[in-house]
Amino acid sequence: MGGLQIPLEHVLLLAATLFSCGLMGLMLRRNIIFMLMSLEVMLNAAALAFVAAGARWQQADGQIIFLLILSVAAAEVAVGLGLVLQIQRRFKTLDMDQVNRLRG
Amino acid sequence: MTVADFQALSPLLVLAGGATVLMLQIAFVRSVSLTAALTVLTMALAALSCVHAAQIAPLQVTPLLQADSFALLFCVLFCIGGAATALLSQDYIRHHGDEPEEYFLLLMLSTLGACVLAYAVHVASLLLGLELLSVSLYALIAYPNKSILPLEAAAKYLVLSGAASATALFGFALLYAATGTLEFTALGQQLDNTQMGQSVLLVGAAMVFTGLGFKLSLVPFHLWTPDVYDGAPAPITGFLASVAKAAVFVALLRLFLDADLFRYRILVEITGFLAILSMLAGNLLALLQTNIKRMLAYSSIAHIGYLMIIFMACITSDNRNLASEAAAYYLVAYTATTIAAFGLLTLICAHQVERENVELHHISGLFWRQPLLGGLMLVAMLSLAGIPLTAGFVAKFYIFNAAVSGHNWVLLATLILGSGIGIYYYLRVVYYMTRRLEQHHVQPTVVVSWHAKALSCILIAGILLLGTMPQSLMAYLRSIL
């Protein structure tokens, strides 16, 4: 291994920060595209945490999960972007506060 | 991989293979009937293959999947649920979507995801199953393109479900960091001798709970439920409420059982806490709903609350078998009932493209116009309300037994309170259905195809049989648990 050992806690903190950023984005942004991006950030934060944990235990499992998360995120985004297109076409807006027919 | 491994995984393989075949078929021939028939056939085959697989169960195939009777039982249930959804969807999707064939493909994949969840004993398989289920559902929810509501529902579901998945995954990552394993059993064993602080474990557990709780729509993670259920096409709502939820519940139960999380009182108490909140809030929210889909959405929250009692009942280890049996029976009964209820809504909406939701007054006098559908709804409502002679009652009775045997008095009290509130809105549906029709209030006619009729009959018979002759299923459950 050699080189600089980054302590696990630091990486987990970074991941947690990223995750929180994603959550904040989800809570604060109205535009569906930014929400999807925040979602990606969250997923990637989780993936990062897995990689770090895998490194700690000297296992490949973390990286494998990382790959799985990546593909899942890709699939989500694929569907998500499809929805974005449709929303733009049908609602004429991407502001999710406006896309609010279902409630109560 | 040995032959036995393949045999053990045969339901999953059949579904995966079926999906491929379906894709090819769609590429060559576009025919809804054919696609639907193939879907139902595949699922039936998958269900049958479970019997085949049961011969060698239990068998662990790779660290990821465990083929035991528990998993196979739910595979059968999910396949039947999927097949029923496919049957119900046919007319609906023909009128509500442009190119309906892929719908069945997605449904098949979704069912596959649910089955994988039933097999999952590892975080990776859990992740795969969950996401396969969810991503297919995003598309399924958004499938009808004649109305904008499905679109909104899908967008909401996608964003929130994604966030929940991310949360759960982050939680698992923390647990992994603390324990160094992703297998449920090993995870449980390592929990006690971790070197990291206890708070990491707790945060991880809380995040996993949040993620899975969201998928189960437990209070306080339930806000999305009515919107998504309301916007989604009715057959998919049924699938979402029954199969998707059951799959997540099974995975959660498996996680608790395999990792023996019942050791940690706080974790179990959290489930109890969420159960109480769900029972109360779900029933209260459903109380005055006039939109039947939303009402059923809230009621599903309450029902998951009832089901969560199982976790508390599992605290004493000698009660665990009874509790698992109760959970299994409840899921079977609940799936059948939910599919029946949403099936009815599907049939009502099938030919009306404009209709986005079903209000109570839309089913006014249904019992007199369409006795079969009325009967189906009556049975479904009584079963949901837990009236004897229906599946729902025996399920509730099971939970009563498990909880009494486990001395969970507070939960039982809440259960009774919740059921009391529940009667009001379930019976209100019955009341509307049996209202006398006034001449000026003309209701649109509902055309029901022969296979929908047959399915209705089967569902009525099934719910009643589960309620009156539960002994064989009970005996089977007891033998496998």
Place this chain on the structure above:
Amino acid sequence: MTTLWLIPLFPLLSATLLVLSAGRMPRQLAALLGAGSVGLSAICVALVARTYLADGQVQELTLWTWMAVDNFTPRIAFYIDGLTVVMMSVITGVGFLIHLYSIEFLWDDESFCRYFAYMNLFVAAMLLLVMADNLLLLYLGWEGVGACSYLLVGFWYRDPDNGAAARKAFVVTRVGDTAMFLGLLLLYTELGTLDIQPLMAAANSQWQVGDTLPILATALLLGGAVGKSAQLPLHTWLPDAMAGPTPVSALIHAATMVTAGVYLIARNYELFLLAPPTLAAVAWIGLATLLLAGFTALAQHDIKRILAYSTISQIGYMFLALGVGAFASGIFHLMTHAFFKALLFLAAGAVIHCLHHEHNIFRMGGLRRRLPVVFWSFLIGSAALAALPFTSGFYSKDAILLSAWTLPGIGPWLWAGGLLGALLTGIYSFRLVFIVFFGEAHTEPDQQPGWRMSGALIVLCVLSLVGGWFALPLAGVLPDKDHAHVSHAVEFISIGTPLLGLLIAYLLFLGRQVSIASLAESPWGKALQDFWYSGWRIDKLYDALLVQPFKCLAHWWRNEPVDLFYNALVALSRWAHGRLITLQTGELRWYATSLVFGLVLLLAIMLRNAS
């Protein structure tokens, strides 16, 4: 004697037939059935009485066991002794005459059949009451006559006032009946039987004179007697009960039913002898009632109400007799009162019948020549009522007063009170005679009584005159006071008082020597008259104390106060629903936020628990 069961059966059967005919039976047949059945009963009673008088043997007959639970085995069984014979004779004899009279009185009424059905049912119930061998069967008759009284008072149902009077009669007596009901429960619980003869034996063997339990039991029975016999404080129903047809008043509210209380006490006299305080209470209640009713009768305008108050007053005498231990005298007065009061009521009924249903005595007058038969009947009846010498009432009332005198201690006081009552009786009874039959005529009669009415009146006149000479077969059955050694002064005073009353009445109402008008116009006189006229304001008192509070309570509770609780639960659920549903805003960002809130909540619970 196996024919005993025929006695109540005849009227019962007749009543059943009349009910089943549903009013379609021809009048002649209904009349024949109605009066004839009572006549047949009377013949049977006569046969029974002859046997009894001949051998003095108690006759018993058990029809069947009513119910048997553990040792509680009341039977449908009859017990005939001298007391019963007297009562049966009065009921069937006077009853037959009144039925006969009724045929003519109600001939034009549309509900002729219904009337006779009720009347026959009443006679049957009354017979059961007196023939019963156990208190439960007696209670059956007791309530049965109450129900028939209700039906007959409210016979003319179209006028709501009649209905109100009927209800009042039933409910007020029911108050007493409930006390009696509890008395029966107490007796059964303590003594293990309700059969009268074994009960008396058990009481005598288990209880001492003056024990609490017999006092309590007899007090409860007295409650029943007071209610049924219209004594203080439950007398208020009887004047109102005059809303029924006049023959009904004669039969039920003068001759038979109202004296049931007297019969009850006489029947259970051994029990009452064990409870001297109750017996004293009986005497005082009797005295208070007879005075109160006497004063009230002085101020009434309605011919039937005057007679009603006089009935209350006369039953007060019977109670007085019972209270002082002169049980036989009480029953004697019961019989003579049945004769003369039935006579008076029937005569009054004839007046009313001939005067287009006029009740107010001040619109009558001068009927002496126009209705001679009625006049003489009324005169004889009043004389007997006032206990003028050698009428039947004289003998019985005299016996009561002398018995009271002989009682040591309170006796003279009771005697003096009774004497005052006798004076009042003389005044009000002849006030009635003088106002109605003398003076100027205000209303002309449009018809004369027919042979049935006249016949009944004449027979009753004879009975009222000679009834005092009957020797009742009560020796050995009921105890009596020996008053042979009373000084002659006392006897003379007793005889003279009614005559004084007659004189006063003459002076006030006929002789014009003292202007009654000026007396009544004076402020004191007016107030007193109003006070008496209203029956000493007792009705108003009960209305304010009991009736209005009950109605208020019912009105207040009308909309189910208990539901307030359940409605509150519903409101709570709705409120909670309303609060929770506001969270469902449909905003995606808020939903995401809720996810975070949930996570924070779980973390908080977990970390708090861990620390």
Place this chain on the structure above:
Amino acid sequence: MSMVVLIGLLLVGGIAAWQLERIDANLPRWVALATVTLALLYLVSVIAEIPAESFKLTPDPGDGDSWLLHLKLAWIPRFGISLELAMDGLSLLLVILTLLLGLIAIASSWSEIDFKPGLFQANLLWTLAGVCGVFLAMDLFLFFTFWEVMLIPMYLLIAIWGHENRSYAAMKFFIFTQVSGLLMLLSIVILAWQGVATGGELSFSYFDLLGLHLDGRLAWIAMLGFFLAFTVKLPGFPFHTWLPDAHTQAPTAGSVLLAGILLKTGAYGLLRFCIPLFPEISMQFAPVAMGLGVAGVIYGAVLAFAQSDFKRLVAYSSVSHMGFVLLGLYAWNNLALQGAIMQMVAHGVSTAALFMMAGALQQRLHTRDMTRMGGLWQQAPRMGACAMFFAVASLGLPGLGNFVAEFLVLAGLFAVHPGFTAVAALGLITAAIYALWMMQQTFQGAPDEQRQMDDFHGREMLAMVAMILALLWLGLYPQPVLDLAQPVLDGLHGVVTPGEHLAQTMTAGTGQ
């Protein structure tokens, strides 16, 4: 097997009535009539086969084989649940009452129903089947099943064929009974698992659970679960408020069934299950229960007087009368128990008749509001006479069934608790007040000369005369009923310590 046939007959008859409506709208009521008659005849034939001396033998409450009929078929072995039916004198009495009142109910709805008559008669028959099941089931799970199943058709009867406010009334009825039913289910399950805890097999059979000892708080919870369920159904104060609404809104036949027999299931449950299963606790609880009974007697009577709706009045009178049942059951001595059973039968008949009367009036006048009646005697003397008869029956006139019942109850109660007896006896006065007030407002008073009204027809008169004769019979010769119930009570006395020893058990209980 005969009991299964009996219940099955009613169920199948219901299905037949429902389906045969397609052929002819008049057919269902004939089918219903035939079914109930057939069931009655079948029951008679079954009874005839039982040797007469069996009716005199005391059945052992803990052993079904000593009962008149006993049947046990495996059903759900997982929970030790079986299809266990048994009949003793008490069940027999109540089943006969059920079937007879079923006939009355059918007669009372003969010409009333024009909407879906088939399903109406079907629901009627299913309710009867459910009630018969309740009276016969000896497996607690089965009992609960029947208990709930009789509610559904009753709910439908009210909700579909009820009057203007039927939705509210039906819902209230169902929620009250269902919630209390769930509490009972909880108690049943607790009881069964307590059987396991004390070393037995899991079983829901009454015969296995009788005599089981529960300790402390658990026993109280379990007992209260049963008590609430049965008291709600009885209905006892303060759980009665569903009753006036349900009665008012139900169609005539529904009211007849509800008052005549459904209420009796509550009393039956207390007598058969609640008290024998928890003897000590129940006897400790008795003063409270009796207090509720007395409160019900008075409260029901006062509210009955306050009503202007004919059916509501009768409904509140039921509350008052059933208070006597509660008193009788918890006084727990032979007299009081016999009185309670008599009250169940007599009240069933008298109230059914009054509801039939109410239905007949509503059908003719299209109102239940008594302020709009008055003087009806003139137009309908036969109705008036019948109403008068049942009014005086309901106020407890001696010679009629209700009096025997009330007297026995109070006589039994007096030995245990004279204070309660005295207060309850006030109910006799208040009963007179409301019953006579009812007569005044309807049949007496000034008649409306414009009004045209038919009197009772032959069919209605037949039903009325039958009930009049029944009440007279019960009032003058109740011995057959008493004799039928006596052996059962003898058996139960062996299980439950009588009320006289109340104080002793209480001191013993606190001493532990």
